[in-house]
Amino acid sequence: MDYKKFLNDVAKNRQPLVLRELFALQQSAPKDVVFLSAGAPNPDTFPIKSGTITLHDGTAIQLAGDKMVQCLQYGPTPGYPPLLQQLGLLTATLHSPPRWQESDVLVTTGSQQGLQMALEMLLTPGQTVVIEEPCYSGVLSVISPYSPRYLRVSSDGEGIIPESLSAALDSCTPDNKPKAASVPQFLYTVPTGANPTGVVTSEARRRHIYRLCCQHDLLILEDDPYYFLHYHDKPPPASYLRLDVEGRVLRFDSFSKVVCAGLRVGWVTGPRQLISKLNLHKGTAVISTSSMPQVIISELLRVWGREGFNQHVSLLRQSYKHRRDAMLDAANKHLKGICEWHVPEAGMFLWLKVLGVNDTWDMVLRRGVLAKVVLVPGHAFMTDPTRPCPYLRASFSTADATLIEQGMRNLAELIEREVELQGNKAAGHRTRNTMLREADTKAALTTKH
Numbered sequence: 001m002d003y004k005k006f007l008n009d010v011a012k013n014r015q016p017l018v019l020r021e022l023f024a025l026q027q028s029a030p031k032d033v034v035f036l037s038a039g040a041p042n043p044d045t046f047p048i049k050s051g052t053i054t055l056h057d058g059t060a061i062q063l064a065g066d067k068m069v070q071c072l073q074y075g076p077t078p079g080y081p082p083l084l085q086q087l088g089l090l091t092a093t094l095h096s097p098p099r100w101q102e103s104d105v106l107v108t109t110g111s112q113q114g115l116q117m118a119l120e121m122l123l124t125p126g127q128t129v130v131i132e133e134p135c136y137s138g139v140l141s142v143i144s145p146y147s148p149r150y151l152r153v154s155s156d157g158e159g160i161i162p163e164s165l166s167a168a169l170d171s172c173t174p175d176n177k178p179k180a181a182s183v184p185q186f187l188y189t190v191p192t193g194a195n196p197t198g199v200v201t202s203e204a205r206r207r208h209i210y211r212l213c214c215q216h217d218l219l220i221l222e223d224d225p226y227y228f229l230h231y232h233d234k235p236p237p238a239s240y241l242r243l244d245v246e247g248r249v250l251r252f253d254s255f256s257k258v259v260c261a262g263l264r265v266g267w268v269t270g271p272r273q274l275i276s277k278l279n280l281h282k283g284t285a286v287i288s289t290s291s292m293p294q295v296i297i298s299e300l301l302r303v304w305g306r307e308g309f310n311q312h313v314s315l316l317r318q319s320y321k322h323r324r325d326a327m328l329d330a331a332n333k334h335l336k337g338i339c340e341w342h343v344p345e346a347g348m349f350l351w352l353k354v355l356g357v358n359d360t361w362d363m364v365l366r367r368g369v370l371a372k373v374v375l376v377p378g379h380a381f382m383t384d385p386t387r388p389c390p391y392l393r394a395s396f397s398t399a400d401a402t403l404i405e406q407g408m409r410n411l412a413e414l415i416e417r418e419v420e421l422q423g424n425k426a427a428g429h430r431t432r433n434t435m436l437r438e439a440d441t442k443a444a445l446t447t448k449h
């Protein structure tokens, strides 16, 4: 595939950094080569000597000697080599990508950095962007400053509706509108436990969407941080990376939800030409990802092995499923008739449509704290956050069952008061309008006579 056509001018102009190339050479050169090239600080001057990371089961990971030096020193831009190898193995095992030989992996500071770099490689101001709405706000915050023309695609409980995607793409093919500003370059999607809806896109839909992206020559940015957090017993649907026979998928993974968020380790997998552009961007932005978190994750994966990792994931899913069910129970008890929702099949969120409230912004942000419950108003996930929005995102990731129950009860009261308030306002409005109309009629009648 010719990837150049997807890149903006900034990405096309990025050139390899000599110092980073020399750093990579130093890692692989024979030991008797004297390198007087590196600007790395002398490890003898580092004040930290050793440390121990203790897991909940008592397993101790010792960081000392060379390992500690690796924690404290600059690292290769693509990532800490043992971790890169482990991530490659994990990705190959989980997704069996058909174009694995032409693919590469890049470690990132959380998947957010990967997304930001990928979007900034592709976007040009005013470009047409196909987007599933509602959409993860961290991506909107990268795209929106480019003042794009958003083509909104609808989704339901099974994910993006392919017919809606197809209609949106047909509406902007060059044949239909030869002078249209631009044609979309990529589709961004969260296929497992979308943030904020919790929807898992079914495999049939993924296959259909992949075909459409091939027909319309779109890259797919597959953002899948909730991949491990699905709550059904069936095996997960094939990822877009798994379906990618043409080399048009960039997949973003993250340890944030599956190990911990503060270490800030994620990774991007995709066609070598695109990953190398991201690598150049990353070298410019951060030189290398913080070394210590990469070493910690790598050591953790090493001591767990595949079995330990699977056990951890299984406990994690049980724990979040339990909270998800607690939130659904509380919603059924307190919100029936005043809200609508789908059962989230994965992820951390329940997406609520509030009935009888046209806009949730003031209700949450002005009156939420007083009512002792705060959620995210749906506006945060919309391409135009200034439009009224009746949705709310409730998170079940941190509160326990008691707090979830309390929060949903408080929310029900907040909504009931809001419906009353908005009803009164509307009634007040009607009264004022009626009075104005009456005054107009009176004036008209007076003039006639």
Ligand SMILES: Cc1ncc(COP(=O)(O)O)c(C=O)c1O
Binding pocket: 109, 110, 111, 112, 113, 136, 138, 190, 194, 195, 223, 225, 253, 254, 255, 256, 261, 265, 266
């Ligand atoms: C859909 C989605 N993508 C990406 C991210 C960013 O995750 P990370 O912590 O890996 O940067 C999040 C975080 O909430 C998310 O929900």
